[in-house]
Amino acid sequence: MQNLKLNPHLLAIPANIGGKPTGEVQAEYGLTDVVEMGSNESPFGLSPVAVAAFHDALQNAHRYPGVADKRLRQKLAAHFNARATASFSEQNFLTGNGLTDVIRMIVQAFVFDGGETIACTPTFPMYRLLTQEFGGKCREVSHKNYRHDLSAMADAITEQTRAIFVCNPNNPTGTLVTRDEVEAFVQRVPPSVVVVFDEAYYEFADDLDYSNALDYVRAGRDQVIVLRTFSKAYSMAGLRVGYAIGTPAMIEYLAHAQIVFNTGDPILYAAAAALDDQEHVERTRKMIAAEKQFLYDGLTRLGLQYVPTQANFVLLVNLPRDVKTINEGMLQRGVIIRPMGGFGMPDAIRVTIGTRAQNERMLWAMGEVLRK
Ligand SMILES: Cc1ncc(COP(=O)(O)O)c(C=O)c1O
Incomplete structure (x- = not known):
């Protein structure tokens, strides 16, 4: 590549900025069951x-x-x-x-x-x-x-x-x-x-x-x-x-x-x-609203601070442990969340609102990680 004239504007940005894909986490941590709560996707599937x-x-x-x-x-x-x-x-x-x-x-x-x-x-x-x-x-x-x-x-x-x-x-x-x-x-x-x-x-x-x-x-x-x-x-x-x-x-x-x-x-x-199929959208919206409240309650029980959200994710702020340790612990327990360093918030984590089972698993994993 040394002899080629490269575009400096392209080199200024990272080559791959997406979250960690589920398959990669499974392979890296030897897990079969991984919950993806890092990319603000809907967990409810297509219409x-x-x-x-x-x-x-x-x-x-x-x-x-x-x-x-x-x-x-x-x-x-x-x-x-x-x-x-x-x-x-x-x-x-x-x-x-x-x-x-x-x-x-x-x-x-x-x-x-x-x-x-x-x-x-x-x-x-x-x-x-x-x-x-x-x-x-x-x-x-x-x-x-x-x-x-x-x-x-x-x-x-x-x-x-x-x-x-x-x-x-x-x-x-x-x-x-x-x-x-x-x-x-x-x-x-x-x-x-x-x-x-x-x-x-x-x-x-x-x-x-x-x-x-x-x-x-x-x-x-x-x-x-x-x-x-x-x-x-x-x-x-x-x-x-x-x-x-x-x-x-x-x-x-x-x-x-x-x-x-x-x-x-x-x-x-x-x-x-x-x-x-607006009914599908409405169902998704209602489920997210209900799960949002479930997550708020669980996070409060864990003593975690969050920013009340109008979207399908919640930002956890002022975390009591360093984000790297929390993220690693969550991945080991098969839960993908998104550390916010890339968004300019090194002390925060974003969690996508999932299904009840996914939210329960996330709260369980977070409880375990914080107890350690
Ligand atoms: C605010 C915002 N805009 C745009 C996008 C990109 O969405 P799309 O999947 O349609 O490219 C995202 C994806 O997370 C987003 O959060």
């Missing part, structure tokens, strides 16, 4: 309707993707129009190979020639990493009480700012920004800056003061983009579909960064079918 649609579409999988993307976008428009007065069309939606791919499109579309982004710390690290990958700088603004400090984020805007990411609910803290905060913030953002509301965990939020960023898109504001994914409440993390909602002009611009055939038809059909 059977989505599985059937995926299976049917395999018949044509020898072909490149065709009309499935347009169909999904039409269905998304109908889905959102059923819940509000202003109407969307397929032109308001852009799909990607997971939401991560959509975030990549946004960064690629706006970070060039010295462009910068702004994000909270801690938050989903891909905003920063992708900004660096495209040669830009991400200004990180510290959280305030585990929440986005939107006023400080607005203060951080410079001539170089091209995009601001607001993760709502925020990963890894699980906290929300409210409607009033968003309104005051959006007022302060100059028209030359894009504001991206990443609502990957939208469906889990039950706070009525949840910001409705979509209203800005409905009102025709080009600079606002809202992001959603099928990976979380729709339990489709392994299939990879996420999407942006924006004005037709913004979506048309972002489509320049979309890689042709980025997602396969069987996956897009599965996502469209999953939209039809």
Whole structure:
């Protein structure tokens, strides 16, 4: 490799940033039964309707993707129009190979020639990493009480700012920004800056003061983009579909960064079918809400501090033992959780809310580890 000219922006970010896969933990620790609570996946599985649609579409999988993307976008428009007065069309939606791919499109579309982004710390690290990958700088603004400090984020805007990411609910803290905060913030953002509301965990939020960023898109504001994914409440993390909602002009611009055939038809059909099965989403949402309370009670019994969450994960903070020791002990007991060093919180751990059996196992393992 010495003789090759390598891209320094790529070398600035780690090559593999995903959590430890279950199979790896099984092999490393000689375990057969491992509980995955590290990546905020849904433990409840895909809707059977989505599985059937995926299976049917395999018949044509020898072909490149065709009309499935347009169909999904039409269905998304109908889905959102059923819940509000202003109407969307397929032109308001852009799909990607997971939401991560959509975030990549946004960064690629706006970070060039010295462009910068702004994000909270801690938050989903891909905003920063992708900004660096495209040669830009991400200004990180510290959280305030585990929440986005939107006023400080607005203060951080410079001539170089091209995009601001607001993760709502925020990963890894699980906290929300409210409607009033968003309104005051959006007022302060100059028209030359894009504001991206990443609502990957939208469906889990039950706070009525949840910001409705979509209203800005409905009102025709080009600079606002809202992001959603099928990976979380729709339990489709392994299939990879996420999407942006924006004005037709913004979506048309972002489509320049979309890689042709980025997602396969069987996956897009599965996502469209999953939209039809809202009962499955509702069941998942209710189970997560019930299990959240179960986890809170268990964590309190263990004397652990957590940040109340609006998502499907809980951030444990001010841990009484060092995170490395806790993580190692949990892995030995077959429970994958996520240490938050990579998110800039070396003293915290994020735990995905699981099924009752998984949550019981996690609490048991944590109790054992803390007793040692
Ligand atoms: C806030 C946030 N945005 C986006 C993503 C990416 O989701 P996807 O699986 O759709 O790429 C995640 C995944 O954990 C996330 O937490």
